[in-house]
């Protein structure tokens with residue numbers, strides 16, 4: 001009798017152990033869950049930044065957060081922008097309607113996509129205490145390679161008079177700037193911002209808590225907040241005012257460039273299309289017309 005009791009206790013313990021392991025398998029870490037990473041990538045964009053002379057001056061990254069048509073990115077990505085095109089993971093291209101907020105010192109900006117655009121905002125985790133060795137996933141477009149995923153860990157914390165950054169190892173390059181840095185719960189803990197070119201994988205991210213604070217500050221007075229100077233005139237945020245839809249350029253069927261001048265020597269039998277159409281079809285600005 002006593003022996004049977006012991007066996008049944010043992011069985012209960014074994015059953016408990018089994019259900020525990022099944023439970024922990026269902027709660028896969030974000031970095032071990034390709035489907036969850038794919039879902040997050042749906043909310044990450046590659047940004048193409050154009051100057052007033054219509055030449056492309058920067059490629060960066062950004063992601064949907066807080067609202068379903070608001071993009072978070074780095075200020076330095078959009079510096080000097082006249083208009084910005086946002087490329088989604090599913091190959092849609094949108095013109096950014098306006099720059100809602102820009103903080104040069106923090107190096108963060110918020111961009112508004114059109115009101116008919118809707119993506120799932122990535123969630124921030126500004127509260128969990130970050131520790132060295134925690135696993136992180138970076139999503140962005142290094143060298144313009146759309147939504148590249150890299151995995152690493154928090155390596156240290158970088159602080160000086162004006163900066164309080166997360167240092168991490170997940171590889172990033174120019175073009176990754178403005179992308180999300182996610183923890184193993186799939187929450188955004190930072191915005192990938194800088195890398196030491198002379199070192200290996202010494203990368204920096206602006207902290208989620210700073211981005212959330214900026215959003216709260218901006219949403220109390222929407223449309224008026226700017227601590228940036230690079231993209232503004234007289235301290236005011238300038239909208240991406242040029243209407244790309246209405247601007248016409250010239251292309252040829254076989255060419256890869258769009259041209260400003262219909263008699264450009266690089267082009268025979270030009271046809272006129274809108275600049276947005278040209279960008280959407282993958283044309284690049286002509287080196288002669290857009291010098």
Ligand SMILES: [Zn+2]
Pocket residue numbers: 258259260261264265266286287288289290
């Ligand atoms: Zn040309």
